[in-house]
Amino acid sequence: MKLVWCPETASKAYIDTVKYNPRICVVGDATHIQYWRPCEVFEESSVAELISAMAGGWKPQLIVETWYHGGAVTTSVGLAVASRHTCGRHVCVVPDEQTRLDYTEAMRNACDMSPEVIVGEVEEVMGDLVGIDFLVVDCRLKDFARILSIAKLSHRGAVLVCKNSSPRTYSTFRWRTVMGSRSRIVRSAYLPVGKGLEIAYVATSGGSLSPGKATSRWVRHIDQLSGEEHVYRR
Structure with a gap:
């Protein structure tokens, strides 16, 4: 088995998340609208x-994310919405009890959903989370690459997301270096959304492509900073 894309669930998750992030509000009363203006953009x-x-489209059964004190919870809201549609387990890993309290309070104020929160050192917690098929980490955490490398991914494969990936991070980040030989990078991309997203779809080493049977292919890459196009074979 492998992850299969479902556009219907993706659309539902997207629309429901938009509802939790209103961007337009009315200035005036219901009978006399003076003008429209942007509300607080989270x-x-x-x-x-x-x-x-x-997350909704890939229908993962175990969604895992990391959160640190002072971070935004909008991504958590989106993942909570997606897990509701996929009936999957949503786990947020935090480093200490105070962070758990802050996170829980922020989620309570943002939406009516509360994911499972696990407190502890990331390396210890990740060891108990087996079968991750959707993982979101923050590049502002100094050990984010370590988190990716030790995650116990699902045999179906997994989607890995690194948010807040600055151009500097992008220029030095290499999925193959982080994941090693235990996973095959099926596809990866950098998206200039928000503060930058690094996304990869990986197949575990037990997937359909066995070591020694890999086929090379031409890869087209555009440098996000210079705009230069590079074509190489791997």
Whole structure:
């Protein structure tokens, strides 16, 4: 088995996430609307909607994310919406009890959904989370690459998302280096959404393509900073 894309669930997750991130409000009363203006635009709101659609579309059964003190919870809202549509498990990993309280309070104020929150060192917690098929980490965490490398992914494959991926991070980040030989990078992309998203769809080493049977292919890459196009074979 492998992850299969479902556009209907992706659309539902996207639309429902938009409802939690209103961007337009009315100035005036119901009988006399003076004008329209943007409401508070939540940080990372566009990222939340995109990630929610991705999580809904791939229909993962175990969604895992990391959160740190002071971070926005819009992505968490999007993942919570997606997990509701896919009937999957949504877990947020936080480092300590105070962070858990802050996260829980922020989610309570943002929506009517509350994911499962696990407190502990990321490396220890990730060891107990087996079969991850959708993982979201924050590139502002110094050990985000380590989190990706130790995650126990599903045998169906997984979608990995790194948010807040700055151009500097993008220029030095290499999925193959992070994931090693245990997973095959089926497709990866950098999206200039929000503060940057690194996304990869990976197949575990037990997938249909066995070691020693890989076929080379031409890859087209456009440098996001210079605009130069590079074509190479791998």
